[in-house]
Amino acid sequence: MMHFQNALAKKLNSFAPLSSNELLRLSEARSAPVSVRKGRELLHEGQLGKKVFIVLDGWASSYKDLRDGTRQIISFSIAGDCVGLRGVLLETADHSFSASTDAEICTIDAAPLMQLFQDYPRIRAAFLWSSARDEAMTAERLVDIGRRTASQRIAHFFVELSERLMLIGLADPAAFDCPLSQYMLADALGLSAIHVNRVLRDLRERNLLVVKCGKVTIVDLVKLTEFAGYQRVDDGFNEAKNCYRSGSSANLN
Amino acid sequence: MMHFQNALAKKLNSFAPLSSNELLRLSEARSAPVSVRKGRELLHEGQLGKKVFIVLDGWASSYKDLRDGTRQIISFSIAGDCVGLRGVLLETADHSFSASTDAEICTIDAAPLMQLFQDYPRIRAAFLWSSARDEAMTAERLVDIGRRTASQRIAHFFVELSERLMLIGLADPAAFDCPLSQYMLADALGLSAIHVNRVLRDLRERNLLVVKCGKVTIVDLVKLTEFAGYQRVDDGFNEAKNCYRSGSSANLN
């Protein structure tokens, strides 16, 4: 209960403040927290999407295994993250899901969750918001892998990770714990583990970022952010600037 | 109205059959269809997410521009596709959106859409399903770019595209129209346009796929699918096989 309050509820609250009644309903719908060991697979691609998982503590990852033995990690989940909503909607999971460290996890069955969505618009809104946020991160990872060099990619990943962890109080601006092995980073960022190692050395020698013994230290956040290309071309300041670039007979804005 | 019925309604219907009343409500909420010319930008990254766009005819793309002048296309939209729901939920668009060909597009404002979601659970379900499907495609693209070679990537992309187009009756099993330039393919698949050209030649010489004058011909679907690694390791037959790989005290399934 403590964990539940601290992780999911805290995160959902940050979008749509939930009443104590809504929190109670959520808490009734969820399973008891379960401890799972590192490596434990909780969901296999192709399985029926019967429930969502909520990470209360530890790290987990969503990924797809390919025929040639490689894998692509879609995303890492940390405390407060909800996984599998898409699988519930599509009825079958389109990715696998495993604990990356020892973790504490609970579940909510599809049926009661859908009922909550129907009865409590704010709970629905909060989940949708959270899932939209995850999707935005997936799109950002697409940009990472598609258009950034390995160094930028890794830099970008850690900047983003730092922000995520800070949101839930698990990082301070200069450093945080990160139990991801170089193999996992490689599978998430579309690189080989060996190259990840080389890039990490490079970032260390440039005095940007040090990864050592499961601890990440951001040496120079400004330089790192700049290096990663963290902001995009517009930075949001030129809204609608080009909206009428090509002519059209009607106003779509 | 005709188009609206044929595109969005048809697609939504394929998931959650909508009553004529629900279709009417949807149709009342949407704007009149608007013709936009190729290249027209409809939404710019960072803009307020005030509405969703529905493609009725033609092709469009969602993308992010990077500081160094490159871009990453997140997805292509075709008739029946809905874009911008995420932007509405997160309140600001996390990507830009443009017409890739001359196109016919209508919009639904955020407020009436949310009201529809509240009043008509099946409309809500249909939109959520559609957006979950899009998200699954984004994840698949991530796998493409992260773990497949350029040739596999392109092969995979066209197999997936063929299936999408067939669903809305715009492709037959052997061929379909595709107005995407090699530059657009490159930006979607994390490649350079020049390399896309080389790979297309390669696929042609292997007698797998011919792309010529905006027309894609699939020469050998079986070989192409095999080549692309379209199916993943499990194919869904071994549900739950590994769910108990590492021990745990409680049942999460």
Added chain:
DNA sequence: CGACGCTTTGACACAACTCAACAACCGTGG
């Protein structure tokens, strides 16, 4: 007609991968 966008090709450079080897660290069991 010239300008422009898209495709095609070649030569070359370089980022990232593979293979191979070794070091450091861990928990386990003899």
Added chain:
DNA sequence: CCACGGTTGTTGAGTTGTGTCAAAGCGTCG
């Protein structure tokens, strides 16, 4: 206690896939 295998990190040498640069062919459209 130490030996052990397994996992992770580190480094080097060589290979290859893909990007870059440059140039030419070709439609189309104004």
